[in-house]
Amino acid sequence: MKKTFLFILFSYLLVFPFYYTGTASGQSPSANDWKAGVSRAAITPEKPIWLAGYASRDHPSEGVLTDLWVKVLAIEDAGGKKALLITCDLLGFPKKISDQIRDQIAVKYGLARSRIILSYTHTHSGPVLTDALSDIYPLDEYQSEVISEYSHFLEKRIVDLSGEAIKAMVPARIYSRAGVTRFQVNRRNNNEASLTPLTALRGPNDYSVPVLKVTDTTGNLMAVVFGYACHATVLDIYMISGDYPGFAQIEMEKLHPGATAMFFQGAGADQNPLPRRTIPLAIQYGKELAAAVERVLNEDMNKLEPVLTTAYSEVDLTFAPPPSKDSLIKILNGPEGYQKRWASRQLERLEKDGSLMTTYPYPVEIWKLGDQVIMALGGEVVVEYSIGLKKLFGQGIFVMGYVNDDMAYIPSETILKEGGYEGESSQMVYGLPAKWSSGIQSVIFGEMRKLALKSGIKEVSQ
Numbered sequence: 001m002k003k004t005f006l007f008i009l010f011s012y013l014l015v016f017p018f019y020y021t022g023t024a025s026g027q028s029p030s031a032n033d034w035k036a037g038v039s040r041a042a043i044t045p046e047k048p049i050w051l052a053g054y055a056s057r058d059h060p061s062e063g064v065l066t067d068l069w070v071k072v073l074a075i076e077d078a079g080g081k082k083a084l085l086i087t088c089d090l091l092g093f094p095k096k097i098s099d100q101i102r103d104q105i106a107v108k109y110g111l112a113r114s115r116i117i118l119s120y121t122h123t124h125s126g127p128v129l130t131d132a133l134s135d136i137y138p139l140d141e142y143q144s145e146v147i148s149e150y151s152h153f154l155e156k157r158i159v160d161l162s163g164e165a166i167k168a169m170v171p172a173r174i175y176s177r178a179g180v181t182r183f184q185v186n187r188r189n190n191n192e193a194s195l196t197p198l199t200a201l202r203g204p205n206d207y208s209v210p211v212l213k214v215t216d217t218t219g220n221l222m223a224v225v226f227g228y229a230c231h232a233t234v235l236d237i238y239m240i241s242g243d244y245p246g247f248a249q250i251e252m253e254k255l256h257p258g259a260t261a262m263f264f265q266g267a268g269a270d271q272n273p274l275p276r277r278t279i280p281l282a283i284q285y286g287k288e289l290a291a292a293v294e295r296v297l298n299e300d301m302n303k304l305e306p307v308l309t310t311a312y313s314e315v316d317l318t319f320a321p322p323p324s325k326d327s328l329i330k331i332l333n334g335p336e337g338y339q340k341r342w343a344s345r346q347l348e349r350l351e352k353d354g355s356l357m358t359t360y361p362y363p364v365e366i367w368k369l370g371d372q373v374i375m376a377l378g379g380e381v382v383v384e385y386s387i388g389l390k391k392l393f394g395q396g397i398f399v400m401g402y403v404n405d406d407m408a409y410i411p412s413e414t415i416l417k418e419g420g421y422e423g424e425s426s427q428m429v430y431g432l433p434a435k436w437s438s439g440i441q442s443v444i445f446g447e448m449r450k451l452a453l454k455s456g457i458k459e460v461s462q
């Protein structure tokens with residue numbers, strides 16, 4: 001009886017080896033590939049426009065050094081599950097614009113928030129958007145109008161491009177692996193002005209260069225998606241550009257004509273590209289990053305099974321107690337500057353709502369492509385989040401910061417205690433009522449653990 005059964009099974013395997021392989025891995029033989037589609041468009045502003053990121057600029061842009069781009073990668077797994085990875089050469093999306101874009105994508109293409117990663121490179125040489133860091137820019141009515149017009153154009157462009165990428169999907173393969181490059185410098189723990197004679201720099205850092213390679217089934221490169229955790233602040237001039245991430249994408253596309261290079265920012269909020277402030281340096285860092293990506297493309301990469309898992313949530317982060325009305329009035333009566341504009345905004349809110357914001361809905365997201373885990377966090381995330389998540393979930397995970405909503409810096413518990421720009425004063429730049437209350441790091445890690453559990457991602461023991 002047993003022998004007969006084994007004989008039948010053996011014959012079956014001889015006749016249907018392919019079928020057996022298919023059922024064993026849970027895939028049918030015709031569905032061993034991903035589908036992928038890419039779309040892109042330049043979003044370089046046509047008129048002079050206020051450039052985002054620095055409070056010290058005092059007039060609009062004077063020209064274009066490099067074009068700015070929105071690039072969309074649509075993917076679909078073997079089970080028909082779709083998702084969109086969108087990268088943009090912009091400082092960041094305020095919540096309102098990001099919500100509007102993601103809501104329209106949901107209505108038009110049926111993709112929930114867990115299926116969209118809306119990422120921004122954080123270039124400090126891109127346009128200001130409506131309602132973003134409004135207090136730090138001394139905008140007149142005309143500039144506000146230019147910014148509003150541009151923001152509307154941008155929203156529509158991103159939604160349209162998302163549809164184009166979905167339409168363009170063809171059978172594809174996706175591979176992953178991380179490389180390394182080391183031009184990021186921890187800007188809190190090293191003094192920029194005295195870097196030259198130093199022989200040792202102080203961390204923490206994360207020098208990882210995560211890379212996704214997307215090819216068609218004949219091996220032609222369709223897209224290369226890569227990240228690095230470092231502020232795009234080489235340049236502070238009045239020329240529009242993608243800063244070093246822009247030059248890295250240009251370099252990759254020169255090396256691979258016809259392919260689309262997409263950059264995502266990591267947890268680089270406390271990392272600067274140093275030294276900085278010249279165009280040749282921005283080009284240098286772009287080429288260094290591209291060289292790191294190119295090395296990864298030329299070595300063995302992990303082929304990812306066409307199984308996509310996605311999860312998204314918004315967790316409330318709490319603010320510390322806000323300033324009193326009296327102290328706001330004191331700032332309002334003080335010297336001109338963004339602090340005064342901030343105080344006036346808080347007083348207006350107090351008048352209108354009776355209280356200031358006490359919590360913020362913070363977006364976190366996890367994607368798993370085959371066995372490649374991608375953890376994505378909103379806002380300006382400092383490097384300790386990347387280090388901490390890798391300790392929890394393994395060194396192979398990819399960490400993205402600066403996705404979905406640019407609401408604030410997200411300091412670690414250490415930085416929150418130390419204070420300074422990333423721990424405290426940047427909250428005013430973002431128009432928020434107070435610094436974060438202690439405990440946000442464990443709230444965020446707790447939420448990532450929940451999402452990971454839901455996504456079947458195991459924690460590693462350290």
Ligand SMILES: [Zn+2]
Pocket residue numbers: 122231269380
């Ligand atoms: Zn920043």
